[in-house]
Amino acid sequence: MTDDGFDELLAYVEDELAFATSHYNDSYLDRRISSRMRRTQSETYAAYLDTLRADTDEQTALLEALSINVTGFFRNPDVWSGIREVLQSLSDANDTVRVWSAACADGREPYSVSMLAHDDPDIDESAVTILGTDISEPALETAKNGVYEASRTIDLDDQLRFLDDYTEYVDRDGNTFQIKREIKRNVSFERHDLINDEPKTGFDLVICRNLFIYIDNEYKQSMIRTIAQSIRRNGVLVIGKAETIPPTLKSAFTVRDSRLRIYHREPMETNGLTRKQSEPDSSL
Numbered sequence: 153m154t155d156d157g158f159d160e161l162l163a164y165v166e167d168e169l170a171f172a173t174s175h176y177n178d179s180y181l182d183r184r185i186s187s188r189m190r191r192t193q194s195e196t197y198a199a200y201l202d203t204l205r206a207d208t209d210e211q212t213a214l215l216e217a218l219s220i221n222v223t224g225f226f227r228n229p230d231v232w233s234g235i236r237e238v239l240q241s242l243s244d245a246n247d248t249v250r251v252w253s254a255a256c257a258d259g260r261e262p263y264s265v266s267m268l269a270h271d272d273p274d275i276d277e278s279a280v281t282i283l284g285t286d287i288s289e290p291a292l293e294t295a296k297n298g299v300y301e302a303s304r305t306i307d308l309d310d311q312l313r314f315l316d317d318y319t320e321y322v323d324r325d326g327n328t329f330q331i332k333r334e335i336k337r338n339v340s341f342e343r344h345d346l347i348n349d350e351p352k353t354g355f356d357l358v359i360c361r362n363l364f365i366y367i368d369n370e371y372k373q374s375m376i377r378t379i380a381q382s383i384r385r386n387g388v389l390v391i392g393k394a395e396t397i398p399p400t401l402k403s404a405f406t407v408r409d410s411r412l413r414i415y416h417r418e419p420m421e422t423n424g425l426t427r428k429q430s431e432p433d434s435s436l
């Protein structure tokens with residue numbers, strides 16, 4: 153991937169189309185760009201760059217291809233059984249349970265948390281509050297509306313089968329699925345960029361799944377540091393099933409379930425994460 157044409161193409165996308173290619177890993181970028189190159193019958197990166205410069209529709213198509221917005225209700229159901237147990241024990245031990253679904257895309261992940269809290273008799277749903285954040289404003293708009301369309305490729309009925317009877321929580325009209333008000337009540341949304349924005353504080357559970365796999369190592373490290381700083385002592389982190397904690401940050405967590413990628417945050421004073429983000433971290 154030391155192709156000059158590739159680097160020039162990435163520089164154009166970053167500078168002219170305002171998509172931060174430098175945050176993502178090259179293999180992810182190459183997969184998405186190559187797929188657009190096949191569609192436009194461009195043989196080389198340089199030829200594709202010429203097409204891109206001349207064709208605003210192709211610019212839109214590439215930006216669409218680069219945006220990673222795949223999500224679902226109860227994605228990876230086995231992980232949700234693990235999240236259920238975490239919520240049960242947090243609900244048992246605390247008066248309030250604060251959950252952050254970081255990089256929540258169109259909101260189906262935080263709404264899954266709220267539905268699970270309402271559905272499980274061992275979780276006190278009135279104690280659970282959920283914040284969903286994402287970098288994408290359009291995704292957050294959909295999330296706030298809480299209305300989703302099923303299609304040939306998106307089987308919402310199947311995604312919601314994790315619950316015995318999802319119609320208690322979702323109004324269905326044909327292919328349109330609308331989250332009920334009682335489920336929306338526990339959930340709020342705001343924009344947050346995990347690379348550039350400040351950490352949050354005091355979360356009992358942070359769910360951040362299926363973003364790190366696309367991200368360049370350097371930025372992945374700063375994202376996980378931001379998240380770690382946002383979790384209270386002994387709080388819980390859930391990452392994607394194909395994702396890992398970088399070795400330099402492993403000491404900030406203990407493993408709760410290695411297969412499901414569920415971790416406990418180590419007590420603050422032992423892991424060097426309490427310093428402000430702007431201060432240098434000698435462990436990295």
Ligand SMILES: C[S@@+](CC[C@H](N)C(=O)[O-])C[C@H]1O[C@@H](n2cnc3c(N)ncnc32)[C@H](O)[C@@H]1O
Nearest residue numbers: 220222223224255257287288345346347361362
């Ligand atoms: C593949 S989706 C994951 C959605 C959900 N967590 C799941 O696992 O189904 C990745 C999301 O990360 C968001 N994202 C990309 N860069 C981000 C950043 N720097 N900060 C916060 N969110 C980001 C994208 O907008 C997208 O909605």
